[in-house]
Amino acid sequence: MSSYLRKLKIGPSISSDSVHNKEDEFENKEMERSKVMRSIVEIQDPTAKDVDNSMICRFLRARDLDPEKASSMFLKYLNWRKEFVPNGSPIVIALSGRHKPTSVEEFKRFVTYTLDKVCSRMPSGHEKFTAIADLEGWGYSNSDIRGYVAALSILQDCYPERLGKLFIIHVPYIFMTAWKAFYPFIDKNTKKKITFVENKKLELTLLQHIDESQLPERYGGKLQLVPIQES
Missing domain, CATH: 1.10.8 (Helicase, Ruva Protein; domain 3)
Structure with a gap:
């Protein structure tokens, strides 16, 4: 050798x-x-x-x-x-009528999981997502002020400037009571991103901000909803 x-x-x-x-x-x-x-x-x-x-x-x-x-x-x-990807922004749909209040800690973990998922799906060069809060079927049994405040705190403090726009649709009159209690916790920059949409102007309003190919079918678009855990 x-x-x-x-x-x-x-x-x-x-x-x-x-x-x-x-x-x-x-x-x-x-x-x-x-x-x-x-x-x-x-x-x-x-x-x-x-x-x-x-x-x-x-x-x-x-x-x-x-x-x-x-x-x-x-x-x-x-x-x-x-x-x-017309607007380069993930579309998040929250079906609030299906929400059943649980412990705040459990809800915070779910919110964090959701936001992490959404942010990981953002294309390069884009940092904000669009959200639609659908309140169809919402009632007092779905009201969860502590959960809403906790979710808002996570969004504002841990994911700053990630929310691009929030559309609140199918708003029942009784929701406004909960909204008045929740509203003071929203910072001024986030408030500017929130829009309540009238039912009769729903499709028109959403299509002004979200391309038809990226809007779910249930709101007049062509996209199928995908559960967050499968995205």
Whole structure:
């Protein structure tokens, strides 16, 4: 074994400094060309301003750091997303008439599980989701002020600026009593995102904010509801 080893020819070694220098050169080149690419795509599609640089760089690498080719590829991607995921936002439906009050801790765990699920499904470049609180069938047996306040606290304190819009629909008159008790706990920024929708304007209002392909069938859209645990 020792004689065999002595016959092996050892080629020239590559120093770690050389490797690091090449990596630095590549990163610098990528950074400069990402700026060129960003300027190209933002002129043609202003929504590209919301895209983080890591995504720009991924498209650049896919086209060997050629800004023109990468820009063309990226703009096609943006157009595709607008058709396939029109608002880039998950739609959360809360069927409040099915809620049965339990312990606050159990409800908090459910809310956290739901919000984690929703946030994990958000496409790159988008941070907010749209929610619809459907109060059809809601009654005093569903009222859960402590649960609502706990859920609101989690949303506002632990998931800030995740809620884009909340539509409250099919509102029974008796709900307003619970709403008056709950309302003071909502911060001013969240209040601006809440809209009560009249039944006669339901479909029209929702379709103004949510693309038909992303709106559930029960509200005039084309999407089927998927239970949160199966999403």
